[in-house]
Amino acid sequence: MSSSKDARGACITGIGCYVPEKVLTNEDLEKMVDTSDEWIVTRTGIRERRIAAETEAASDLAYHAAREAMKKAGIKAKDLDQIIVATATSDMIFPSTACVLQDRLGAKNAAAYDLTAACSGFIYGLSMAHSMILTGKAEKILVIGAEVLSSMTDYTDRTTCVLFGDGAGAVVVEPCEAGKGILATYMRSDGSYTDLLYKPGGGSRMPLTAERIRQGKQYIHMKGDGLFKYAVKAMVSAARKTASDAGLTTEDVDYLIPHQANIRIIEGVRKRLKLTKDQVIVNIDRIGNTSSASIPIAWCEFERDHPERVSEGDIFMLVAFGGGLTWGAVLYKK
């Protein structure tokens, strides 16, 4: 790397992803709760999702994604100086999933930490990595979104269990010439809407007891319609702001990689940003909503399955929205 620390960019040099083998289809869910394939497809766009094995925790999914990203970047674990894992389903409350992963990778020279921003976690992690690289605080950073949402999903609640899936996506971020890679980042939160999407039990506010488990406090609680109202508006404004911070407009965007929460939300964002369907990367039909993992999985699959569609200089807009509320975007130039 030749660029100096005071005039350099931050580029993704490797991307990887992993989804568990087990597929949970809408037909399977029809046998578990009062729902139908037709309702799920028309209301969400989801046809199937992946579910982790009982032996798989967030760090296990992260491990596979990380290995692929590091291989593509051509770096060894000991070269990493930071590991950032965005997750809402950490292996344990502490130590961090990033520390568990660090040990498994053998990344002995890294600082490892988790970041909690629900579905916006990967965007927040990438923003953090961008700043660390630009300020010269780090040279090689692994950023991962990894979730085992099935571990806190109530499979008797049809309003949530049809939505979520498990998986992980990872990128390696390294210095590169200025004007390439991450062009701009944007992060926002509004903590006054915590109750729209949360897991009430298992933290210091509400330690789990047998009674609270009986009440289902260990599960995701969601007010879907409340979230829906904010999602499109927040993602569109984040995309516009991020493009303008980079001196561009959303018309300059070649590809949009939105958080995969609902096809109707994705379509709402696409139409407002005046993008064609071909410009929007969608895998919600096969993967469902994997929270912080959804954007890196979609990006990784797109680059793997359609390398002919990606050219040097292409502009990618990554945009997310989720519990917290949190939202944000990253503008990226290949």
Ligand code: UT7
């Ligand atoms: O990833 C983080 C951010 N998450 C989001 O942004 C999620 C945003 N929200 C959504 O994607 C949608 O609100 C949902 C997909 C969760 C729900 O779709 P909706 O169109 O908002 O449906 P709804 O909640 O208004 O429910 C409509 C009806 C209700 O029945 P009634 O009260 O009208 O009789 C629900 O009980 O659909 C019923 N329903 C279902 N029916 C069959 C809810 N879930 C199901 C289901 N199968 N799985």
